[in-house]
Amino acid sequence: MKNQIYVDFKSMKLYTISVMDIQTLLTECINRNQNAWASFVNIHNRLIAKSVNHKLNQLGLKFTKSERQDIVQEIFFRIWEKNRLKDIQNISCLENWLIIISLNITSNYCKEKTYRNARNTVSLDNAIHFNRKQNTLIKTLAADLFNTESSLNARELRVIMSQAISKLEHRQQLVLKFYFYNNKKYKEIAEIMRIPKGTVATLINRAQKNMKKILRKYI
């Protein structure tokens, strides 16, 4: 029987749970057994907290520890309230499903709380978070604000590029977008799409060649 490994960071113990145990735990949770739900929360709390932190970091938002904990609780509450565990058809997808759910709920939570707007109205004299000491926002934006010609050129180029990419075969498109837009490595793309690393390289190479052919008239 396949086992899954869990780490309890409070007691620093590594323990395994068989898939059958998770299945029974899940069915108990669906049947509204509170003890089962408590152990489910205990097992997956860390994973969901990690997903929340990841999403908040991606959005560039700084939340306090208690606010982050609030979001985690909100996620568990929504799963419990609507009994969303019913949706899971394959037990091996549970963790990925939980990550997707928590990423979505975190993103919605941020929208609801209008943190996004607050972030957009930041002062121009504020330091940018990745380089706190030297660069202020106004210094960074200045190049784009006053250089309209280059920004228009960039916009035009973006449109041309997206049109060219849309003409590619869908697998080439996907690999190219994962590689250039989502900054994924060959290995990671291969893991996501369940194809060998060499195939990813070939797809990207072919896509680049096709792009060259499509964009020849602009060069």
Next chain:
Amino acid sequence: MKNRICPTENLLSEYISGVLPFKTALLIERHLASCAKCRLLISETHSVAKQSDPLKALSLLRACICRNFCLIGAVFSLGASFIFHKYFMQFLIVTLLLGTKWITASKAVQTFITIYKTQKNENTHTKNNRPF
């Protein structure tokens, strides 16, 4: 499945776990190629799943050590220079070399270099295009 309708969370999780049948996976891929939101979701899910796997955490640690190899080496040689007085200068030189390599290889410095280069190119471009 129409391209504009995003697949459910359940379908996406099944896709990333690799349990979907080939035809459905192809449909999901077709959608992912055109939907930036779902693509970002898949990409983020993959990175969180990778981080949270306790067995992969070790490989991440190894990668972190490899990335900061120069810094670790510099710190060690600095420490060694105080322990082995006989080779103080040699260790100090090694520290300086590794330290400079670490600084120049860091992302922040590389972005500054690219910004400097583009600014320099723009300056030469404007000088050449001056009417007088």
